Amino acid sequence: MNKLITAIKVKNLNFYYNTQKILEGISIDIYQSKVTAIIGPSGCGKTTFLKCLNRMIDLEGDVKVEGRVEFFNQNIYERRINLNRLRRQVSMVLPKPNLFPMSVYDNVAYGVKLVGWRPKTELDGIVESAIKDADLWDEVKNKLYKSALELSGGQQQRLCIARSLAVKPKILLMDEPCFGLDPVASMKVESLIQSLRLRSDLTMVFISHNLQQVTRISDFTAFFQSNENRIGQMVEFGITKKIFSNPCDSRTRDYVLTRLN
Numbered sequence: 515m516n517k518l519i520t521a522i523k524v525k526n527l528n529f530y531y532n533t534q535k536i537l538e539g540i541s542i543d544i545y546q547s548k549v550t551a552i553i554g555p556s557g558c559g560k561t562t563f564l565k566c567l568n569r570m571i572d573l574e575g576d577v578k579v580e581g582r583v584e585f586f587n588q589n590i591y592e593r594r595i596n597l598n599r600l601r602r603q604v605s606m607v608l609p610k611p612n613l614f615p616m617s618v619y620d621n622v623a624y625g626v627k628l629v630g631w632r633p634k635t636e637l638d639g640i641v642e643s644a645i646k647d648a649d650l651w652d653e654v655k656n657k658l659y660k661s662a663l664e665l666s667g668g669q670q671q672r673l674c675i676a677r678s679l680a681v682k683p684k685i686l687l688m689d690e691p692c693f694g695l696d697p698v699a700s701m702k703v704e705s706l707i708q709s710l711r712l713r714s715d716l717t718m719v720f721i722s723h724n725l726q727q728v729t730r731i732s733d734f735t736a737f738f739q740s741n742e743n744r745i746g747q748m749v750e751f752g753i754t755k756k757i758f759s760n761p762c763d764s765r766t767r768d769y770v771l772t773r774l775n
């Protein structure tokens with residue numbers, strides 16, 4: 515493997531909803547241009563962790579974050595951080611498509627327009643290339659001005675990814691991107707992640723309960739689990755092949771083996 519560059523460095527992260535501790539002592543490096551999967555049982559804090567990486571967690575109300583999350587060496591919990599810029603650079607796709615009740619085109623153009631005015635021809639080019647990057651162009655090129663909500667669930671999810679790609683994020687966070695999709699639609703999202711993997715300018719982090727999928731599309735895997743006090747911890751992090759063939763921790767082995775076989 516080539517020399518790894520850290521895009522996001524998480525150092526000793528603790529997280530609380532109200533006063534309840536949800537995550538404890540999480541330290542992990544997210545490597546640039548690589549795909550990192552977050553796996554673990556329901557309720558161990560995977561989504562919470564993902565939202566800490568671009569401060570979407572701030573929107574959850576009474577929360578407290580301790581420790582550091584550095585995005586290319588800058589602590590994102592510093593006061594002077596520009597949150598809109600951060601969330602463009604570290605973009606997040608949710609489990610259920612959350613498109614706006616607007617046309618396909620306007621959904622993808624939305625974030626780009628927020629950044630600043632551009633001539634129509636330039637905007638058209640950005641929208642087309644983001645939809646192509648999301649492997650969706652052939653399916654929607656004749657429906658650009660129709661409501662995005664008329665697309666199938668799988669197409670809507672790929673359009674959400676196109677909307678994120680349009681603002682040229684450095685990191686794409688995806689929380690169970692195949693949630694609720696049928697196997698064919700799920701496979702299309704998976705192929706899309708595979709094709710985005712070839713891009714050296716994009717780093718991806720995704721949560722999945724489908725461990726077969728994790729072995730197919732991730733380079734690194736982090737296994738999270740709640741401890742006896744029901745606080746989420748990262749049990750193990752490593753190269754996906756190693757986590758699934760020869761993990762260091764018996765808890766990882768138990769989780770992975772019972773779900774893969």
Ligand SMILES: Nc1ncnc2c1ncn2[C@@H]1O[C@H](COP(=O)(O)OP(=O)(O)OP(=O)(O)O)[C@@H](O)[C@H]1O
Nearest residue numbers: 531532536554555556557558559560561562563574
């Ligand atoms: N907005 C909230 N306020 C209070 N507690 C919350 C909130 N959101 C989540 N929690 C709690 O935080 C803990 C971690 O939840 P989280 O959704 O991060 O887990 P998860 O590992 O992503 O679960 P799943 O795999 O089921 O999606 C759970 O105990 C959950 O009930």
